[in-house]
Amino acid sequence: MIEASVLIVDDEVPFVETLMKRLAKRGVRVDAAYSGHEALEKLTASGPTKTDVVILDVKMPGMDGLEALARMKTEHPLIEVIMLTGHATVESAIEGMKRGAYDYLMKPCELDLLMEKLNAATDKKREHESKILEARANLISLRRGD
Amino acid sequence: MTPAKGADQETAPRFSVRLAVVVLALMIIAPLVISGAVNLYQFRKAYKNKVSSELSVMIERHSLTVDSFIDDRLSDIRVIAREHPIERLRQPNFLRLVLNVMREEYHGAFVDLGLVSSDGIQVAYAGPFNLQMADYSAAPWFHEAMISENFISDVFAGLRGSPHFIVATQRKVGDEIFVVKATIDFEAFNALVENLRIGNAGFAFIFNREGDFQTSPRFEVALNRPPYVDLLEGRIRSDRITVLEGEDVLRRRSIFTIAPLKQGQWFLCYQQETSDAFAALRHVQEFAIVVLIIVSLAAIFMGYVISRNLAQRIALAHHDRNMMAHQVIETGRLASIGELAAGIAHEINNPVAIMVQEAGWIEDLLGEDEPASDSNLEEIGRAVGQIRTQGDRCKEITYKLLSFARKTDPTVREVNLNDIVDEVIGLTSQKTRYANVLIETELSPDLPTIQASPSELQQVLLNLVNNAIDAIERPGGVVTVATRPAGDEVVLEVRDTGKGIPEANLARIFDPFFTTKPVGQGTGLGLSICYGIVEKMGGRITVESEIEKGTTFTVFLPREAPAGVGNAESDLEEEGS
Structure with missing residues (x-):
């Protein structure tokens, strides 16, 4: 199993805390933010490679999920985002996918399903990263003239 | 401020079928009567002129005939008097011979023939009476005949006792004057005018300037009454043909046509009842009236049919409109419940998600090798x-x-508006949190209670607050709900710092189905329902708005519910729940 690194962003504190414990138990490195602003701050502080996937609630006071997504994708394009939504905001989640989110999940969700999507998103991110590394290596070898 | 209109429930507009029938029928009949009357008047005038001119022509022709009859007879006598020597005229046998020839020639118009000497003695006579040597020296006609060369007498009875008149001419022999005279058969003369007839009741007769009949009229005539008396006394010109209307001796409207005869000594008169003379006109009038009656009846019938039809349609349309109004309010209530339900279902998702996670966490813990460790038990707890x-x-x-x-109960009870505000703000708290809208209240602490349906008030306020939240597009907007007393009313105000309502939409916002929200997000019923409910409560709702500054809805509610509102059998209740 790949050791994923996840940032959960939701204003429901008890939800975040329990989800963190459960994911940690499954070997996921988890961090939490309780608003869009806090999430962006944490991502900037830790750097893009530290976090693989962001689980992002759509409805939050202050900066909402869609706005946070847009800024994450601008500032940290490699990070994959899974939108988390209640039924009434499915449209927003779909809108999020159009704007670059990896997938969306409906609340309340089964942890197995979340893990599945989390792993897939992590794989995608790692793949993306390795392709970039490979391209960078090719670039270096080209410069050396090998 | 915009006075609002909405789905008010009123009784059917009054439509009087009777009035509509009268108006429609008048619209058809009045022009018909006017044009008919004008036409009839013109026709009547033309027809009268025609009758009058026809009568004039006829009377003129007949007056000429009568005049020429008399002149011809005079000429005959003159020829006899001049052509034959006096010796022969003195012989009764000769006169008899001449009389016979003339009788044959003129179908018996001449009765007799005589020669009268200057002393008035009839020296020769031929005729049916024994008048040889008759003495006329005292007869008025003889004196006249001696004065003028030619003379025509009026009709008189004379010596023979039967009506006749005399034509006479002078024959001078030396210094002596003889008068040759002939008597004209009255019957023959009378026949000239007797035959003059038009229509059923027209008749002609001749009278002289003294007012004596020269022929016998077929019906009774009084020459001492107008217009004859006017003619005889010179108030009507007698030298030409005159057509007059007046009353006859039996006071029937009649037409009198009078022509002078014998150089104005006699008058030929034709008298006819107006109704007879204008019989054709009367027929036309009768026909016109029958047509008018038929058309009027048809118009009234049509008017009735059209009006009844119209009344039915109006009643039906009004019924449909009332049904629609009921349905609109009911739909709106369901829509606001639906909207609220959707919002609340979403709100429930968050605690449910937490519960699911906690349950999953407990499962996780129970699946460990040592599930009953102290730390696990604490975590499960x-x-x-x-x-x-x-x-x-x-x-x-x-x-x-x-x-x-x-x-959803419209029953009226004593309500404190401030309590309703608190409830509604509680309901919308989640929505305001996510929309980043701050809700503020300015509730008057000494607000009097009002008589109203709490559920309906809640619906009104919820709609207004939801609209206010939706109107705020930027984070940090404020919705203020305020209450205050104002005389016999209490005032509820919902202010927002939203985008405002354009002037063009302001007049329409209370119209059912008017919405500026995207399709699927607003029914356009909220405000029209608010309007309907507030109106029903006997209150009013107004709106003020300024673009980019915000909108204020103000609801004025009477402290006492209007009569007939809020009982269990209220309109809404009947159709709705």
């Missing part, structure tokens, strides 16, 4: 506690929804 907390949260949310859904 905490999770169960969290589940209970979130369950309570769910219960609270569903309670709010149910309390709203259940309160």
Whole structure:
């Protein structure tokens, strides 16, 4: 199993805390933010490679999920985002996918399903990263003239 | 301020079928009567002129005939008097011979023939009476005949006792004057005018300037009454043909046509009842009246049919409109419940998600090798506690929804508006949190209670608050709900710092189905329902708005409910729940 690194962003504190414990138990490195602003701050502080996937609630006071997504994708394009939504905001989640989110999940969700999507998103991110590394290596070898 | 209109429930507009029939029938009949009357008047005038001119022509022709008859007879006598020597005229046998020839020639117009000497003695006579040597020296006609060369007498009885008149001419022999005279048969003369007839009741007769009949009229005539008396006394010109209308001796409207005869000594008169003379005109009038009656009846019938049809359509349209109004309000209530339910269902998702996570966490812990470790038990206890907390949260949310859904009751009771405000703000708290809108209240602490349906007030306020929240597009907007007393009313104000309502939309916002929200997000019923409910409560609702500054809805509610509102059998209740 790949050791994923996840940032959960939701204003429901008890939800975040329990989800963190459960994911940690499954070997996921988890961090939490309780608003869009806090999430962006944490991502900037830790750097893009530290976090693989962001689980992002759509409805939050202050900066909402869609706005946070847009800024994450601008500032940290490699990070994959899974939108988390209640039924009434499915449209927003779909809108999020159009704007670059990896997938969306409906609340309340089964942890197995979340893990599945989390792993897939992590794989995608790692793949993306390795392709970039490979391209960078090719670039270096080209410069050396090998 | 915009006076608002909306789905008010009023009784059917009054439409009087009777009035409509009268108006429609008048619209058809009046022009018909006017044009008919004008036409008839013109026709009557033309017809009278025609009758009058026809009568004039006829009388003129007949007056000429009568005049020429008399002149011809005079000429005959003159020829006899001049052509034959006096010796022969003195012989009765010769006169008899001449008389016979003339009688043959003129079908018996001449009765007799005589020669009268200057002393008035009839020296020769031929005729049916024994008048040889008759003495006329005292007869008025003889004196006249001696004065003028030619003379025509009036009709008189004379010596023979039967009506006749005399034509006479002078024959001078030396210094002596003889008068040759002939008597004209009255019957023959009378026949000249007797035959003059038009229509059923027209008749002609001749009278002289003294007012004596020269022929016998077929019907009774009084020459001492107008117009004859006017003619005889010179008030009517007698030297030409005159057509007059007046009353006859039996006071029937009649036409009198009078022509002078014998150089104005006699008058030929034709008298005819107007009704007879204008019989054709009367027929036309009768026909016109029959047509008018038929058309009027048809117009009234048509008017009735059209009006009844119209009345039925109006009643039907009004019924449909009332049904629609009821349906609109009911639909709006369902829509606001639906909207609220959707919002609350979403709100429930959060606690449910937490409960699911906590349950999953407990499963996780129970699946460990040593599930009953102290730390696990403590964690499970905490999770169960969290589940209970979130369950309570769910219960609270569903309670709010149910309390709203259940309160679809228009029954009026004593209500403190401030309590309603608190309830509604509680219902919308989640929505305002996510929309980043701050809700402020300015509730008057000494607000009097009002008589109203709490459920309807809640619906009004919820609609206004929801609209206010939706109107705020930028984070940090403020919605203020204020209450204050104002005389016999209480005032409820919902202000927002939103985008405002354009002037063009302001007049329409209370119209049913008017919405500026995207398709699927607004029914356009909220404000029209607010309007309907407030109107029903006997209150009013107004709106003020300024673009980019915000909008204020102000609801004025009377402290006492108007009569007939809010009983169990209220309109809404009947059709709705």
